[in-house]
Amino acid sequence: MNILVTGGAGQLGSYLIDTLSAGHEVRALDIREPVIEEHHPLISHVDIRDQAAVERECxxxxxxxxxxxxxxxxxxxxEPEVDADINIIGTLSMLKAASLAGVGIFVYISSSAVYGDPKYLPVDEAHPRNPKSPYGISKLTAEEYVRVYGESRDLDYLIIRPFNFYSSRADPGSPYSGVITKFVSNIKAGEPILIEGDGExxxxxxxxxxxxxxxxxxxxxxVRNLxxxxxxxxxxxxxxxxxxxAxxxxxxxxxxxxxxxGDIKHSIADISLVRDFVGFEPKIPLREGLISFFD
Ligand SMILES: NC(=O)c1ccc[n+]([C@@H]2O[C@H](COP(=O)([O-])OP(=O)(O)OC[C@H]3O[C@@H](n4cnc5c(N)ncnc54)[C@H](O)[C@@H]3O)[C@@H](O)[C@H]2O)c1
Structure with missing residues (x-):
């Protein structure tokens, strides 16, 4: 299959290029330069909101x-307007381009942020969607566009809601990095790690x-349309x-x-569906994943 990855210079995008390249032709697009040297020839400098450019790529x-x-x-x-522009309008332009190109499958990487505060744990896919941030709203809105666009234009889709993912490929220079990236950066700089609240x-x-x-x-x-x-x-x-x-x-x-x-107290995924439907089982234990930051 010829697979186009958007956000290919990012943390997840870079692993998608590596993983999908094992059995497919892969190209990617992004607005920033890839950190992984070998990915340079695969990545076009394209903004997902540039309709004509994404249509050419698709x-x-x-x-x-x-x-x-x-x-x-x-x-x-x-900046909720910037967030909505990239996450909603950008997704719409990708959907339009995908539909025009007649692609066989559109996978949307959503987020567990669509759930908001858990009403029960672990959180399954039927859990009410009640986002607490503009980011959660934009990811949920984009999901709905993917579903409705898919159903009305005969475009097969999958929506994937990752919980907190991490790796040494996350940008440590970003002021918005996740907790693991922040803790590791502080340790490497010889600074204390700062736990917000009681840490529970x-x-x-x-x-x-x-x-x-x-x-x-x-x-x-x-598996499709799930x-x-x-x-x-x-x-x-x-x-x-x-x-x-420590x-x-x-x-x-x-x-x-x-x-x-406004922080959510607890967040745990119910992964029964992905286990049953695609046989997925996470392989990297947390300790092993954390050790890899210090190799
Ligand atoms: N990191 C997490 O824990 C987490 C959890 C749930 C969902 N997600 C989702 O996973 C996806 C990847 O996240 P990540 O952590 O790898 O982030 P990342 O910031 O490393 O990667 C996102 C990439 O998108 C690119 N991008 C942003 N705006 C763009 C635009 N207008 N046009 C083209 N490219 C653009 C960025 O340059 C970046 O390389 C995102 O959709 C995110 O919402 C992340």
Whole structure:
């Protein structure tokens, strides 16, 4: 299959290129330069909101994995119009281009942010969608466009809702990086790691390579027109995360600071659906994934 990955210079996008290239022709697009040297020839400098350019890119494709996004919850609060423009209008332009090109499958990388505060745990796909941030709203709105566009234009789709993924390919220079990237950066700089609140809040951490593997399996399966969670299926508290890092590295100082306003207390994915439908099982244990930051 010829597969076009959007956001190919990003954390997940770069693993998607590696993973999908094993059995497919892969090209990608992004607005920034890839960090991985070998990915340079594969990535076109294209903004997903540039309709004419994405239509040209999609002509070649049999399948699209749409991972490009404005990914920061904080930035979505500061600049909701930018977030909506990239995540909603950008997704619409990809859908239009995919439909014109007659691609066989459109995979949308959504987010667990669509659920908001969990009403029960683990969170399955039937859980009410109640996003708490403009980012969650834009990811949910884009999902709905994918579903309705897919149904009305005969475009097969899959919607994947990853929980918190991490890897050493996340941008440590970003002011909006995730908790694992922040903790590792601080440890490497000899600074204390700062836990917001009591640290008892839980997250479902899954390695970005596992997410890419789940996407590959889904694309290659017969499963279509379905929404699936992607996570480890386990909750890890921020205190536990800090302890694992302290057991890997020497002299880690842990400090507690004020809780973040509006933070979700617990988040754990129910991954029964993706286990049953595509046989996905996450392979990289958290400790192993964390050790890889210090190789
Ligand atoms: N990181 C997580 O924990 C997490 C969790 C759930 C869902 N997601 C989703 O996974 C996807 C990938 O996230 P990531 O963590 O790899 O982020 P990332 O920031 O590393 O990658 C996103 C890429 O999209 C590109 N991009 C942004 N705007 C663009 C535009 N207008 N045109 C073209 N490219 C553009 C960026 O340059 C970046 O390379 C996103 O859709 C995100 O919403 C991430």
């Amino acid at each position: 002509e070649w494709a049999d399948g699209i994995v749409h991972a490009a996004a404005q990914v920061s919850v904080e930035r979505s609060i500061e 809040q839980t997250r479902d951490f899954v390695h970005a390579l596992d997410v890419a593997e789940m996407v590959r399996r889904s694309v290659e399966s017969q 929404t699936m969670n992607c996570g480890s299926g386990k909750g890890t508290s921020i205190n536990e995360l800090a302890e694992v890092l 057991s890997i590295c020497e002299n880690v100082e842990i400090r507690h600071v004020a809780p973040r306003i």
